[in-house]
């Protein structure tokens with residue numbers, strides 16, 4: 001079966017289990033699961049029960065699709081995402097995005113935890129991703145292109161929708177929430193970066209760095225979805241003292257900032 005057929009089969013399976021088609025898809029990144037509390041949940045489907053879905057392995061990631069109503073909009077949320085570093089193929093990492101689109105989602109909202117190379121920003125800040133640099137070693141669109149899914153050579157001049165960024169900024173102003181904006185560098189991990197690598201990522205134009213998001217955003221753009229993405233800054237990559245970074249530290253910082261991002265995204269969805 002082709003990728004296209006698998007997507008259709010998965011979407012048909014899910015459609016049987018939900019009452020309303022989602023218009024917005026949301027990927028809940030590390031420690032940002034709190035957004036779930038803002039949703040009137042209508043249905044949940046565990047990844048393990050969904051045909052063609054990979055299964056989530058990272059601890060702290062639940063591994064289910066959540067369908068419901070948020071701010072008057074039908075949403076589908078991915079609680080638990082698939083990272084390339086876990087060993088999944090790029091097609092597996094991005095398959096749920098294809099399915100969200102097939103279900104009816106026209107907009108994708110993605111969050112992540114990120115390390116920071118911009119010394120003017122600090123841990124706990126929320127950064128709206130304006131652009132990205134793709135340093136993953138593999139590309140989700142590599143291989144034969146199925147025109148039913150998107151074009152062969154995808155334009156990437158403006159992957160992050162400026163209108164959605166503007167909406168986020170105006171809501172943040174009302175919420176008295178300071179936002180950063182910048183460039184996200186996506187690379188495979190699973191190691192955090194060396195000092196020399198953080199320095200290089202800054203030199204090439206990156207503000208923050210993480211191990212996700214870029215594959216999903218590429219596929220969302222390829223399938224014609226509008227994209228909004230935000231990072232929670234969980235650690236500073238560039239600082240004078242010895243900077244060790246642990247997964248626990250990243251999760252703690254992401255969890256601490258989560259309510260701010262959840263409030264922002266909830267208002268955004270209502271305003272979209």
Ligand code: HPA
Pocket residue numbers: 113114115116189191192193209210211234235237245250
């Ligand atoms: N580097 C890469 N990925 C990350 C980081 C980091 O410093 N923090 C959170 N995810």
